[in-house]
Amino acid sequence: MTKHHVKMTVNGEDRDILVEPRELLIHTLRDQLDLKGPHVGCETSHCGACTVDLDGKSVKACTMFTVQAAGKDITTIEGLGNPDALHVLQESFREHHGLQCGYCTPGMITRAHRLLQENPNPTEEDVRFGLSGNLCRCTGYQNIVKSVLAAASELNAAKEAAQ
Amino acid sequence: MIPAAFEYHRPDSISAALAILQDHGDDARVLAGGHSLIPMMKLRMADIPHLVDLQDVADLRGISVQDGTVSIGAMTTQAELIASADIAKAAPILHEAALQIADPQVRYMGTVGGNIANGDPGNDLPGLMQCLDATFTLAGPDGSRDVAAREFYEAAYMTAREDDEILTRVSFAGTDAGYAYEKQKRKIGDYATAAAAVLLKKDGDKVSSASVAMTNLSDVPVFSKAAGAALVGTACDADAVKAAVAAMLDDIDPNEDNRGPVAFKRHVAGVILGRAIARAWSRS
Secondary structure, three states: OOOEEEEEEEOOEEEEEEEOOOOEHHHHHHHHOOOOOOOOOOOOOOOOOOEEEEOOEEEEHHHOEHHHHOOOEEEOHHHOOEOOEOOHHHHHHHHOOOOOOOOOHHHHHHHHHHHHHHOOOOOHHHHHHHOOOOOOOOOOHHHHHHHHHHHHHHHHHHHHHHO | OOOOOOEEEOOOOHHHHHHHHHHHHHHEEEEOOOOOHHHHHHOOOOOOOEEEEOOOOHHHOOEEEEOOEEEEEOOOEHHHHHHOHHHHHHOHHHHHHHOOOOOHHHHHHOEHHHHHHOOOOOOOHHHHHHHOOOEEEEEEOOEEEEEEHHHHEEEOOEEOOOOOOEEEEEEEEOOOOEEEEEEEEOOOOOOEEEEEEEEEEEEOOEEEEEEEEEEOOOOOOEEOHHHHHHHOOOOOOHHHHHHHHHHHHHHOOOOOEOOEOHHHHHHHHHHHHHHHHHHHHHOO
């Protein structure tokens, strides 16, 4: 089958990769680009562990072929923060014990990031509804929701201070 | 889970997409949001030698409301439906239903056209489109044709669309009727155990028109003409709702699956329709 050159922006860097059409975006990110943040969970588009941001949408990278992402701008958890400079959401998850085993966390934070872009002042219900495509099998949802709400407050306070 | 190998096509016009379908016959299939098709390909339950990605076909996008007629391009996503002020105004039932489809990530990708044309009895929009008495426009090698939503579904995954046709748009009359889309599901992201779409118009204190359709209670969506007829002319009281539910139960034909046995599904269908009628009436 014909391989395709796919150009896309990943975490701000232009990438040009060669893929078979059947290669899923999650495998390109993890195996070709060595971005191990997006996780392979259920592989059936239910759990959201593979969530990445693509042109301002949260998508499940296990249910998209890399060729579909040609020309797109992708952000993974690695593009949000790093160990020396955590993203506000990452800091908040640490502060509020928003993770137990941590497997769902990259997907949770990547999704929460988009949610807060779209709705900077979410209610608890908004957060629960907005994160309903991400499963935590430690079932630690209470603290995840708390972490996202705290991050929203912090981001809003920082925005106000800057004005 | 890796699908079988395939050739990927990304045409930028309806005519170019149709030409690929012509060249490859039933070896080719169109890809919209992919959230029904790609999982089937990964499970190798769908083997598609030629995949035709429609994302670059601009003519398949866009929502418009003109002279009261709502027209929605097939590649419009559920997220775009939810964000549309035009839809919220001209067809709030569609806004309410789209919020109950799958989960946020799936709604960014999942499309109106895919949900309608796939023919999966679990999909929400087919029943809803029957409730709205929508028209589907199909483009094929010999031009376009229109098919009524109420005539489109033949069996599970079998529709009036031919292999060399593409669903391009859906259209229907906008409505200010009282509305409700009520869906019972086991969890977010699951298909309905039972769902009901109801539109009701009121004249004085009586129902002047009623449209009822049910989802995932047969191998096709069920437009229940008899359930609507049972409500018209009544004050939508308990007896009328009971008669409508009884009429609906005569029209559905659910199968046992992991959502429950037939008796349970029939019970849930009655409860859900009762709730949908009550909410639609309160909004009429």
